[in-house]
Amino acid sequence: MTDLMNTTTPQTLSAETIDRYRQQGFVHIPGVLSQNEIAEFLADAQDQLHRHEKISWDEEGNGNVMDWVAEPEAKSAAMRRLALHPTITGIAEKLAGRQLRLFKSELLRKRSTGGTKTPLHIDAPAFPIGGDAVTLTAWVALVDVPVERGCMTFVPGSQDWPHGMELSFDPFESRPELKWWPRVTVPLRAGDCTFHDARLIHMAGANETDTARISLATVYMDAAATYHPDPSQPYQDEVSGVEPGRPFATDRYPRVGEITGPQR
Template identity: 40%
Template sequence: MNKTLFPSAPVRTAPDRPAPAAGAGLDADLVDSYRRNGFVQLRGVLCADEVERFAAAAREVYDRGRALNPTDDTFKQVVNVWGDDPVLRELTFHPRLAQAATELAGVPLRLWHDQLLMKKPHNHAATEYHQDAPYWPHARSRHSLSAWVALVDVPVERGCMTFLPAQQDRHDIRAVDLTDRTDLFEAAPELAYAPRVTLPLRAGDVTFHNGYTPHTANANDTDEVRLAHVVIYVDRDVAYDGRPHVCTDPLGLRVDEPLPDAEFPPLPR
Protein backbone atom coordinates (compact mmCIF):
# COMPACT_ATOMS: atom_id res chain seq x y z
CA MET A 1 0.00 0.00 0.00
CA ASN A 2 1.17 3.53 -0.76
CA LYS A 3 2.51 5.17 2.42
CA THR A 4 0.33 8.27 2.17
CA LEU A 5 -1.07 9.80 5.34
CA PHE A 6 -4.71 9.07 6.02
CA PRO A 7 -6.95 12.11 6.55
CA SER A 8 -7.37 12.75 10.25
CA ALA A 9 -10.59 11.58 11.88
CA PRO A 10 -12.28 13.98 14.31
CA VAL A 11 -10.50 14.23 17.66
CA ARG A 12 -12.61 14.86 20.73
CA THR A 13 -11.76 15.03 24.41
CA ALA A 14 -13.68 12.90 26.90
CA PRO A 15 -14.80 14.31 30.26
CA ASP A 16 -12.54 13.24 33.10
CA ARG A 17 -13.68 11.44 36.23
CA PRO A 18 -12.49 11.83 39.82
CA ALA A 19 -10.76 8.87 41.41
CA PRO A 20 -12.78 7.11 44.13
CA ALA A 21 -11.79 7.63 47.75
CA ALA A 22 -9.20 5.22 49.10
CA GLY A 23 -10.85 1.85 49.75
CA ALA A 24 -14.01 2.78 47.86
CA GLY A 25 -15.08 0.90 44.76
CA LEU A 26 -15.49 2.38 41.30
CA ASP A 27 -18.83 3.74 40.22
CA ALA A 28 -20.81 1.30 38.10
CA ASP A 29 -21.11 3.82 35.26
CA LEU A 30 -17.33 4.24 35.17
CA VAL A 31 -16.81 0.48 34.91
CA ASP A 32 -19.48 0.34 32.22
CA SER A 33 -17.77 3.17 30.31
CA TYR A 34 -14.47 1.30 30.40
CA ARG A 35 -16.04 -1.92 29.18
CA ARG A 36 -17.87 -0.15 26.35
CA ASN A 37 -15.04 2.12 25.22
CA GLY A 38 -11.90 0.21 26.24
CA PHE A 39 -10.40 3.02 28.35
CA VAL A 40 -11.22 5.39 31.20
CA GLN A 41 -9.54 8.32 32.94
CA LEU A 42 -9.33 8.85 36.72
CA ARG A 43 -8.25 12.20 38.14
CA GLY A 44 -6.07 12.57 41.21
CA VAL A 45 -5.27 8.93 41.90
CA LEU A 46 -1.93 10.05 43.38
CA CYS A 47 -1.65 12.97 45.78
CA ALA A 48 0.93 15.73 45.24
CA ASP A 49 3.40 14.24 47.73
CA GLU A 50 3.22 10.85 46.03
CA VAL A 51 3.74 12.39 42.60
CA GLU A 52 6.82 14.27 43.80
CA ARG A 53 8.32 11.18 45.43
CA PHE A 54 7.66 8.81 42.54
CA ALA A 55 8.75 11.31 39.88
CA ALA A 56 12.05 11.86 41.71
CA ALA A 57 12.63 8.11 41.84
CA ALA A 58 11.83 7.77 38.13
CA ARG A 59 14.33 10.47 37.21
CA GLU A 60 16.99 8.69 39.26
CA VAL A 61 16.35 5.49 37.31
CA TYR A 62 16.84 7.32 34.01
CA ASP A 63 19.96 9.06 35.34
CA ARG A 64 21.46 5.61 35.96
CA GLY A 65 21.06 4.96 32.24
CA ARG A 66 19.03 1.76 32.45
CA ALA A 67 16.78 1.51 29.39
CA LEU A 68 15.86 -1.11 26.81
CA ASN A 69 16.16 1.40 23.98
CA PRO A 70 18.64 4.15 24.96
CA THR A 71 19.03 5.45 21.40
CA ASP A 72 15.32 5.51 20.48
CA ASP A 73 13.88 9.01 20.07
CA THR A 74 10.27 7.82 20.37
CA PHE A 75 10.54 7.08 24.09
CA LYS A 76 12.99 5.62 26.62
CA GLN A 77 11.62 2.43 28.19
CA VAL A 78 12.70 0.84 31.47
CA VAL A 79 10.94 -2.47 32.21
CA ASN A 80 10.35 -4.23 35.55
CA VAL A 81 11.42 -1.32 37.70
CA TRP A 82 9.59 -2.92 40.62
CA GLY A 83 12.28 -5.57 40.89
CA ASP A 84 15.10 -3.27 41.94
CA ASP A 85 13.69 0.13 42.96
CA PRO A 86 11.87 0.08 46.31
CA VAL A 87 10.16 3.44 45.81
CA LEU A 88 8.74 2.64 42.38
CA ARG A 89 7.79 -0.84 43.61
CA GLU A 90 5.31 0.97 45.88
CA LEU A 91 3.81 2.65 42.81
CA THR A 92 3.62 -0.55 40.78
CA PHE A 93 1.72 -2.26 43.61
CA HIS A 94 -0.22 0.83 44.68
CA PRO A 95 -3.48 -0.48 46.17
CA ARG A 96 -5.65 2.09 44.38
CA LEU A 97 -4.25 1.02 41.00
CA ALA A 98 -4.62 -2.68 41.72
CA GLN A 99 -8.16 -2.32 43.05
CA ALA A 100 -9.30 -0.22 40.09
CA ALA A 101 -7.68 -2.56 37.56
CA THR A 102 -9.35 -5.61 39.10
CA GLU A 103 -12.78 -3.97 39.12
CA LEU A 104 -12.43 -2.80 35.52
CA ALA A 105 -11.21 -6.18 34.26
CA GLY A 106 -13.72 -8.24 36.19
CA VAL A 107 -11.28 -11.18 36.51
CA PRO A 108 -8.43 -11.94 38.96
CA LEU A 109 -5.20 -10.34 37.75
CA ARG A 110 -1.45 -10.62 38.02
CA LEU A 111 1.30 -8.16 37.14
CA TRP A 112 2.62 -8.67 33.62
CA HIS A 113 5.26 -5.99 33.93
CA ASP A 114 5.73 -2.33 34.74
CA GLN A 115 7.64 0.21 32.68
CA LEU A 116 8.82 3.77 32.86
CA LEU A 117 8.23 5.66 29.63
CA MET A 118 10.08 8.92 29.10
CA LYS A 119 9.79 11.25 26.11
CA LYS A 120 12.59 13.78 26.09
CA PRO A 121 11.81 17.43 25.27
CA HIS A 122 11.26 18.12 21.56
CA ASN A 123 11.76 14.46 20.67
CA HIS A 124 10.10 14.89 17.25
CA ALA A 125 8.69 11.34 17.39
CA ALA A 126 5.22 10.09 18.21
CA THR A 127 4.37 6.62 19.48
CA GLU A 128 2.13 5.69 16.57
CA TYR A 129 -1.22 3.91 16.72
CA HIS A 130 -1.03 0.33 17.99
CA GLN A 131 -2.59 -2.20 20.33
CA ASP A 132 -0.49 -3.55 23.22
CA ALA A 133 -1.65 -7.15 23.48
CA PRO A 134 -0.35 -8.40 20.09
CA TYR A 135 3.21 -8.02 21.38
CA TRP A 136 2.65 -10.17 24.46
CA PRO A 137 3.21 -13.98 24.57
CA HIS A 138 -0.08 -14.77 26.29
CA ALA A 139 -2.40 -17.71 25.68
CA ARG A 140 -6.07 -17.78 26.78
CA SER A 141 -6.02 -14.38 28.43
CA ARG A 142 -9.52 -13.23 29.33
CA HIS A 143 -8.39 -9.64 29.90
CA SER A 144 -5.35 -7.38 29.98
CA LEU A 145 -5.12 -3.68 30.74
CA SER A 146 -2.61 -0.97 31.53
CA ALA A 147 -2.61 1.80 34.13
CA TRP A 148 -0.79 4.80 32.60
CA VAL A 149 0.25 7.05 35.51
CA ALA A 150 1.22 10.63 34.70
CA LEU A 151 4.17 11.72 36.88
CA VAL A 152 4.20 15.19 35.29
CA ASP A 153 1.47 17.23 33.65
CA VAL A 154 0.86 15.77 30.19
CA PRO A 155 -1.05 18.18 27.94
CA VAL A 156 -1.48 17.39 24.28
CA GLU A 157 1.80 19.11 23.43
CA ARG A 158 3.77 16.88 25.84
CA GLY A 159 2.63 13.54 24.44
CA CYS A 160 -0.69 12.53 25.98
CA MET A 161 -2.61 9.60 24.55
CA THR A 162 -5.43 9.38 22.03
CA PHE A 163 -7.65 6.28 21.93
CA LEU A 164 -9.94 4.68 19.37
CA PRO A 165 -13.02 3.88 21.49
CA ALA A 166 -15.01 0.65 21.35
CA GLN A 167 -12.38 -1.23 19.32
CA GLN A 168 -11.10 -3.50 22.10
CA ASP A 169 -12.83 -6.55 20.63
CA ARG A 170 -10.55 -6.38 17.59
CA HIS A 171 -8.20 -9.30 18.26
CA ASP A 172 -7.40 -9.82 14.59
CA ILE A 173 -4.88 -7.00 14.07
CA ARG A 174 -1.20 -7.90 13.79
CA ALA A 175 1.57 -6.26 15.78
CA VAL A 176 2.46 -3.03 13.97
CA ASP A 177 5.45 -0.71 13.70
CA LEU A 178 5.22 1.89 16.48
CA THR A 179 7.25 4.36 14.39
CA ASP A 180 5.03 4.08 11.27
CA ARG A 181 2.13 6.52 11.24
CA THR A 182 0.03 4.47 8.85
CA ASP A 183 0.84 0.86 9.78
CA LEU A 184 -2.17 0.21 12.04
CA PHE A 185 -4.46 1.64 9.37
CA GLU A 186 -2.89 -0.54 6.72
CA ALA A 187 -3.54 -3.56 8.95
CA ALA A 188 -7.13 -2.38 9.62
CA PRO A 189 -8.10 0.27 7.02
CA GLU A 190 -11.61 0.70 8.42
CA LEU A 191 -10.16 2.26 11.58
CA ALA A 192 -8.72 5.26 9.73
CA TYR A 193 -11.99 7.17 10.11
CA ALA A 194 -12.96 5.86 13.56
CA PRO A 195 -13.69 8.49 16.26
CA ARG A 196 -10.72 9.39 18.45
CA VAL A 197 -10.59 10.55 22.06
CA THR A 198 -7.65 12.56 23.39
CA LEU A 199 -6.99 12.65 27.15
CA PRO A 200 -4.61 15.29 28.55
CA LEU A 201 -3.55 14.44 32.11
CA ARG A 202 -2.45 16.29 35.21
CA ALA A 203 0.34 14.79 37.30
CA GLY A 204 -1.26 12.07 39.44
CA ASP A 205 -4.02 11.30 36.95
CA VAL A 206 -4.29 7.79 35.51
CA THR A 207 -5.80 6.26 32.40
CA PHE A 208 -6.65 2.58 32.21
CA HIS A 209 -6.88 1.02 28.75
CA ASN A 210 -7.63 -2.47 27.49
CA GLY A 211 -4.70 -4.35 25.94
CA TYR A 212 -6.55 -4.35 22.60
CA THR A 213 -7.60 -0.68 22.58
CA PRO A 214 -5.76 1.09 19.74
CA HIS A 215 -3.96 4.21 20.93
CA THR A 216 -1.20 6.67 20.14
CA ALA A 217 0.90 9.21 22.03
CA ASN A 218 2.05 12.26 20.13
CA ALA A 219 5.53 13.75 20.26
CA ASN A 220 6.73 15.88 23.17
CA ASP A 221 6.92 19.40 21.75
CA THR A 222 7.59 21.08 25.09
CA ASP A 223 10.73 22.06 27.01
CA GLU A 224 9.98 19.56 29.79
CA VAL A 225 10.36 15.79 29.91
CA ARG A 226 7.23 13.64 29.66
CA LEU A 227 7.42 11.07 32.44
CA ALA A 228 4.95 8.21 32.92
CA HIS A 229 4.89 4.97 34.88
CA VAL A 230 2.83 2.17 33.35
CA VAL A 231 1.57 -0.89 35.21
CA ILE A 232 0.37 -3.72 32.98
CA TYR A 233 -2.03 -6.33 34.33
CA VAL A 234 -3.08 -9.62 32.79
CA ASP A 235 -5.50 -12.44 33.59
CA ARG A 236 -4.10 -14.37 36.56
CA ASP A 237 -4.70 -17.66 34.72
CA VAL A 238 -2.87 -16.71 31.52
CA ALA A 239 -0.34 -19.15 30.03
CA TYR A 240 2.84 -18.61 28.03
CA ASP A 241 2.37 -19.08 24.28
CA GLY A 242 6.02 -19.55 23.30
CA ARG A 243 6.71 -16.25 21.54
CA PRO A 244 9.81 -14.26 22.51
CA HIS A 245 9.50 -11.37 24.95
CA VAL A 246 12.05 -9.58 27.11
CA CYS A 247 10.11 -10.49 30.28
CA THR A 248 9.88 -14.24 29.59
CA ASP A 249 12.98 -14.98 27.48
CA PRO A 250 15.27 -15.60 30.50
CA LEU A 251 12.83 -17.93 32.29
CA GLY A 252 12.89 -21.05 30.10
CA LEU A 253 9.10 -21.39 30.15
CA ARG A 254 7.35 -24.15 28.24
CA VAL A 255 4.42 -23.47 25.95
CA ASP A 256 1.13 -23.49 27.93
CA GLU A 257 3.00 -23.13 31.23
CA PRO A 258 1.40 -20.64 33.66
CA LEU A 259 3.33 -17.46 34.34
CA PRO A 260 5.34 -17.96 37.57
CA ASP A 261 4.13 -15.99 40.58
CA ALA A 262 7.61 -14.85 41.63
CA GLU A 263 8.20 -12.89 38.42
CA PHE A 264 4.55 -12.01 37.73
CA PRO A 265 2.93 -11.55 41.15
CA PRO A 266 -0.82 -12.14 41.55
CA LEU A 267 -2.92 -9.24 42.82
CA PRO A 268 -3.80 -8.19 45.42
CA ARG A 269 -0.36 -8.58 46.88
Protein backbone atom coordinates (compact mmCIF):
# COMPACT_ATOMS: atom_id res chain seq x y z
CA MET A 1 0.00 0.00 0.00
CA THR A 2 1.13 3.56 -0.61
CA ASP A 3 0.69 6.98 0.89
CA LEU A 4 -2.18 7.50 -1.58
CA MET A 5 -4.36 5.94 1.16
CA ASN A 6 -4.47 9.44 2.66
CA THR A 7 -7.54 10.53 0.73
CA THR A 8 -9.85 12.65 2.92
CA THR A 9 -8.71 16.05 4.10
CA PRO A 10 -10.62 18.92 5.74
CA GLN A 11 -10.69 20.50 2.28
CA THR A 12 -12.15 17.45 0.51
CA LEU A 13 -14.62 16.46 3.24
CA SER A 14 -18.00 16.58 1.47
CA ALA A 15 -21.08 18.46 2.63
CA GLU A 16 -22.93 15.12 2.45
CA THR A 17 -20.50 13.56 4.97
CA ILE A 18 -20.86 16.54 7.31
CA ASP A 19 -24.68 16.27 7.09
CA ARG A 20 -24.53 12.54 7.74
CA TYR A 21 -22.38 13.14 10.84
CA ARG A 22 -24.85 15.69 12.17
CA GLN A 23 -27.82 13.38 11.60
CA GLN A 24 -26.28 10.14 12.80
CA GLY A 25 -23.80 11.44 15.40
CA PHE A 26 -20.83 9.55 13.99
CA VAL A 27 -18.89 9.11 10.78
CA HIS A 28 -16.15 6.80 9.50
CA ILE A 29 -13.33 8.50 7.58
CA PRO A 30 -11.01 5.96 5.95
CA GLY A 31 -7.30 6.56 5.49
CA VAL A 32 -6.69 9.73 7.52
CA LEU A 33 -3.13 8.53 8.19
CA SER A 34 -0.54 7.54 5.60
CA GLN A 35 1.27 4.19 5.83
CA ASN A 36 4.40 5.95 7.10
CA GLU A 37 2.40 7.73 9.81
CA ILE A 38 0.70 4.49 10.89
CA ALA A 39 4.08 2.77 11.28
CA GLU A 40 5.56 5.69 13.23
CA PHE A 41 2.57 6.25 15.53
CA LEU A 42 2.05 2.52 16.20
CA ALA A 43 5.72 2.03 17.18
CA ASP A 44 5.51 5.02 19.54
CA ALA A 45 2.15 3.86 20.95
CA GLN A 46 3.56 0.40 21.71
CA ASP A 47 6.50 2.04 23.44
CA GLN A 48 4.21 4.30 25.51
CA LEU A 49 1.99 1.37 26.47
CA HIS A 50 5.06 -0.55 27.57
CA ARG A 51 6.73 2.28 29.53
CA HIS A 52 3.93 4.13 31.28
CA GLU A 53 1.52 3.35 34.05
CA LYS A 54 -1.84 2.34 32.64
CA ILE A 55 -5.36 2.80 33.92
CA SER A 56 -7.29 -0.46 33.73
CA TRP A 57 -11.03 -0.69 33.28
CA ASP A 58 -12.16 -4.08 34.59
CA GLU A 59 -15.74 -5.35 34.71
CA GLU A 60 -16.30 -7.54 37.73
CA GLY A 61 -16.62 -11.18 36.69
CA ASN A 62 -16.10 -10.42 32.98
CA GLY A 63 -12.48 -9.34 32.76
CA ASN A 64 -10.67 -6.36 31.35
CA VAL A 65 -12.47 -3.88 29.07
CA MET A 66 -9.25 -2.07 28.17
CA ASP A 67 -6.14 -0.34 29.54
CA TRP A 68 -5.01 3.15 28.65
CA VAL A 69 -2.21 5.63 29.04
CA ALA A 70 -3.70 8.97 30.08
CA GLU A 71 -2.46 12.20 28.48
CA PRO A 72 -0.09 10.44 26.02
CA GLU A 73 0.25 13.77 24.20
CA ALA A 74 2.12 15.12 27.26
CA LYS A 75 4.47 12.11 27.31
CA SER A 76 5.50 11.77 23.68
CA ALA A 77 6.07 14.15 20.78
CA ALA A 78 4.61 11.60 18.34
CA MET A 79 1.39 11.21 20.35
CA ARG A 80 1.09 15.00 20.59
CA ARG A 81 1.42 15.23 16.80
CA LEU A 82 -1.28 12.57 16.44
CA ALA A 83 -3.65 14.20 18.96
CA LEU A 84 -3.19 17.54 17.15
CA HIS A 85 -2.94 16.06 13.65
CA PRO A 86 -4.06 18.76 11.20
CA THR A 87 -6.11 16.37 9.06
CA ILE A 88 -7.96 14.92 12.04
CA THR A 89 -8.48 18.21 13.87
CA GLY A 90 -9.44 19.96 10.65
CA ILE A 91 -12.08 17.31 9.89
CA ALA A 92 -13.29 17.51 13.52
CA GLU A 93 -13.75 21.30 13.19
CA LYS A 94 -15.67 20.89 9.93
CA LEU A 95 -17.95 18.24 11.48
CA ALA A 96 -18.50 20.33 14.62
CA GLY A 97 -18.92 23.50 12.56
CA ARG A 98 -16.83 25.52 14.98
CA GLN A 99 -13.36 26.09 16.40
CA LEU A 100 -12.22 23.39 18.79
CA ARG A 101 -9.83 22.85 21.64
CA LEU A 102 -8.25 19.57 22.79
CA PHE A 103 -9.90 18.31 25.99
CA LYS A 104 -8.05 15.04 26.47
CA SER A 105 -6.42 12.13 24.72
CA GLU A 106 -6.14 8.48 25.75
CA LEU A 107 -3.97 5.77 24.24
CA LEU A 108 -6.17 2.68 24.36
CA ARG A 109 -5.30 -0.99 24.33
CA LYS A 110 -7.85 -3.78 24.29
CA ARG A 111 -5.90 -6.83 25.37
CA SER A 112 -5.66 -9.79 23.04
CA THR A 113 -6.95 -12.29 25.57
CA GLY A 114 -9.25 -12.43 28.56
CA GLY A 115 -11.05 -9.23 27.74
CA THR A 116 -14.64 -8.18 27.52
CA LYS A 117 -16.72 -5.72 25.51
CA THR A 118 -16.91 -2.00 26.17
CA PRO A 119 -20.45 -1.53 27.51
CA LEU A 120 -23.02 0.70 25.83
CA HIS A 121 -22.57 4.22 27.16
CA ILE A 122 -22.38 7.90 26.34
CA ASP A 123 -19.30 10.01 27.06
CA ALA A 124 -20.83 13.39 27.96
CA PRO A 125 -21.46 12.76 31.71
CA ALA A 126 -17.71 12.22 32.20
CA PHE A 127 -16.84 15.63 30.74
CA PRO A 128 -17.09 18.61 33.12
CA ILE A 129 -17.93 20.86 30.21
CA GLY A 130 -20.73 23.39 30.48
CA GLY A 131 -24.11 23.61 28.84
CA ASP A 132 -24.65 22.44 25.29
CA ALA A 133 -21.01 22.83 24.20
CA VAL A 134 -20.18 20.60 21.25
CA THR A 135 -17.79 17.79 22.22
CA LEU A 136 -16.65 14.96 19.98
CA THR A 137 -14.09 12.14 19.92
CA ALA A 138 -11.73 11.15 17.13
CA TRP A 139 -10.89 7.45 17.48
CA VAL A 140 -7.91 6.53 15.29
CA ALA A 141 -7.07 2.87 14.67
CA LEU A 142 -3.33 2.14 14.76
CA VAL A 143 -3.87 -1.54 13.87
CA ASP A 144 -6.59 -3.12 11.76
CA VAL A 145 -9.72 -3.38 13.89
CA PRO A 146 -12.11 -5.90 12.37
CA VAL A 147 -15.29 -6.85 14.24
CA GLU A 148 -13.42 -9.70 15.97
CA ARG A 149 -10.83 -7.29 17.43
CA GLY A 150 -13.47 -5.15 19.15
CA CYS A 151 -14.46 -2.38 16.79
CA MET A 152 -17.06 0.17 17.82
CA THR A 153 -20.83 -0.01 17.40
CA PHE A 154 -22.97 3.14 17.35
CA VAL A 155 -26.70 3.86 17.76
CA PRO A 156 -27.24 6.37 14.93
CA GLY A 157 -29.27 9.44 15.87
CA SER A 158 -29.16 8.73 19.61
CA GLN A 159 -27.09 11.90 20.26
CA ASP A 160 -30.20 14.10 20.21
CA TRP A 161 -31.28 14.09 23.84
CA PRO A 162 -34.56 15.79 24.81
CA HIS A 163 -33.83 19.25 26.19
CA GLY A 164 -33.23 19.23 29.95
CA MET A 165 -33.05 15.44 30.29
CA GLU A 166 -30.42 14.29 32.81
CA LEU A 167 -27.51 12.50 31.11
CA SER A 168 -26.20 9.33 32.68
CA PHE A 169 -23.37 6.98 31.70
CA ASP A 170 -25.94 4.19 31.18
CA PRO A 171 -28.18 5.82 28.56
CA PHE A 172 -30.93 3.21 28.77
CA GLU A 173 -31.68 4.25 32.36
CA SER A 174 -33.38 7.37 31.07
CA ARG A 175 -34.18 6.33 27.47
CA PRO A 176 -35.03 2.58 27.54
CA GLU A 177 -36.74 2.81 24.12
CA LEU A 178 -33.32 3.29 22.50
CA LYS A 179 -32.54 -0.39 23.18
CA TRP A 180 -34.68 -1.11 20.13
CA TRP A 181 -33.01 1.32 17.75
CA PRO A 182 -30.78 -0.12 15.00
CA ARG A 183 -27.03 -0.28 15.71
CA VAL A 184 -24.18 0.12 13.24
CA THR A 185 -20.88 -1.76 13.71
CA VAL A 186 -17.86 -0.14 12.05
CA PRO A 187 -14.69 -2.19 11.39
CA LEU A 188 -11.65 0.02 10.73
CA ARG A 189 -8.40 -0.43 8.83
CA ALA A 190 -5.23 0.88 10.49
CA GLY A 191 -5.14 4.63 9.77
CA ASP A 192 -8.94 5.00 9.63
CA CYS A 193 -10.75 7.24 12.08
CA THR A 194 -14.26 7.51 13.44
CA PHE A 195 -15.65 10.70 14.93
CA HIS A 196 -18.52 10.47 17.41
CA ASP A 197 -20.60 12.98 19.34
CA ALA A 198 -20.18 12.85 23.15
CA ARG A 199 -23.94 12.23 23.53
CA LEU A 200 -24.08 9.35 21.05
CA ILE A 201 -24.70 5.87 22.47
CA HIS A 202 -21.84 3.55 21.57
CA MET A 203 -19.98 0.41 22.64
CA ALA A 204 -17.20 -1.87 21.37
CA GLY A 205 -16.90 -5.64 21.10
CA ALA A 206 -14.41 -7.86 22.92
CA ASN A 207 -11.05 -8.57 21.33
CA GLU A 208 -11.18 -12.22 20.29
CA THR A 209 -7.95 -12.13 18.28
CA ASP A 210 -4.36 -12.72 19.33
CA THR A 211 -3.35 -9.13 18.47
CA ALA A 212 -3.92 -6.21 20.85
CA ARG A 213 -6.29 -3.51 19.62
CA ILE A 214 -4.37 -0.18 19.78
CA SER A 215 -5.96 3.20 19.10
CA LEU A 216 -5.80 6.83 20.14
CA ALA A 217 -9.07 8.44 21.28
CA THR A 218 -8.91 12.24 21.44
CA VAL A 219 -11.73 14.42 22.72
CA TYR A 220 -12.16 17.90 21.27
CA MET A 221 -14.49 20.52 22.69
CA ASP A 222 -15.94 23.82 21.55
CA ALA A 223 -13.11 26.37 21.83
CA ALA A 224 -15.44 28.58 23.89
CA ALA A 225 -16.56 25.78 26.26
CA THR A 226 -16.41 26.52 29.98
CA TYR A 227 -15.51 24.33 32.96
CA HIS A 228 -18.57 23.03 34.83
CA PRO A 229 -17.78 20.22 37.26
CA ASP A 230 -20.84 18.20 38.25
CA PRO A 231 -20.33 16.53 41.66
CA SER A 232 -23.36 14.28 41.04
CA GLN A 233 -21.47 12.48 38.23
CA PRO A 234 -19.22 9.72 39.63
CA TYR A 235 -16.65 9.49 36.80
CA GLN A 236 -15.85 13.06 35.78
CA ASP A 237 -12.44 13.83 34.26
CA GLU A 238 -10.11 15.92 36.40
CA VAL A 239 -9.33 19.41 35.18
CA SER A 240 -6.31 21.45 36.22
CA GLY A 241 -5.64 25.16 36.07
CA VAL A 242 -9.15 26.31 35.14
CA GLU A 243 -11.65 28.00 37.47
CA PRO A 244 -15.27 26.77 37.37
CA GLY A 245 -17.29 28.82 34.89
CA ARG A 246 -14.19 29.90 32.95
CA PRO A 247 -13.09 28.78 29.44
CA PHE A 248 -10.37 26.13 29.11
CA ALA A 249 -7.99 28.77 27.74
CA THR A 250 -4.67 27.31 28.93
CA ASP A 251 -1.79 25.45 27.26
CA ARG A 252 -3.11 22.19 28.71
CA TYR A 253 -6.19 22.54 26.48
CA PRO A 254 -4.72 23.96 23.26
CA ARG A 255 -6.77 25.33 20.39
CA VAL A 256 -6.41 22.77 17.64
CA GLY A 257 -5.04 24.19 14.42
CA GLU A 258 -3.19 27.03 16.16
CA ILE A 259 -0.27 24.81 17.04
CA THR A 260 -0.19 22.42 14.12
CA GLY A 261 -1.16 24.64 11.22
CA PRO A 262 -3.06 27.65 9.99
CA GLN A 263 -6.53 28.56 11.26
CA ARG A 264 -9.39 27.16 9.25
